[in-house]
Amino acid sequence: MSQNTQQLMLFCTVVVLFVTACLYGQQNVRVLSDALNHLLQTTTDMEGRLNTTLRISEPIRYSGAEVLHTVRQMTGTTVSVQVDGIAYVIDPLVNRRGTIPVQLAASYRPEFIRSGTGELLKIAFWKEASTP
Template identity: 60%
Template structure:
């Protein structure tokens, strides 16, 4: 008899802890959702006065694989993509065999061109020359 009582108490404790954890998680999700909604409202109220001031001294480089993936992913977004000065629009659904002349193991330097409102208009990749 004592054994059954002990197991029932352990089971009830586990149920109470599980319900408490679920309620705590739900409260955290609500708090995060409210904070994100508040941040969206604050940014919308700024009316374009928010500017990115983060500048890094490290040069960003893309590999050829990343360039190829980026060109394919940017198709249909309205952003022009250039590789070494030539524009490419490739839709993998319409032409899966379309090729872009990139060296997969090469390094490419990205160049972001934005309009007055900060939207990305053109993305250019330039091949870096390997020094020997």
């Protein structure tokens, strides 16, 4: 075969594959659109039987070990971490023996402070009083 014939066959193959991919993508978009329309119709048909909330039913609690891990992971980011009102920055690469006075078995309540745009600015952990 001549080189021109080979190039023509290669070009035709590429065109066929491109058209096939476009048709396959169009079919996927149609299937997803139909699924979303069906979901919208199902939700509309529920007529108020669907109840959504923006609150968490049970408050989040962290153990002391999770607090230590969070402080070490947030070091080097723009997010500051406070434990009982004191800010801590411990870089495990610089100071491996840096400690934070937390009780590993204690329970801590996190408080996430965000900017007006939703960007996380600070995480504050507050130790909860234990009940004997």
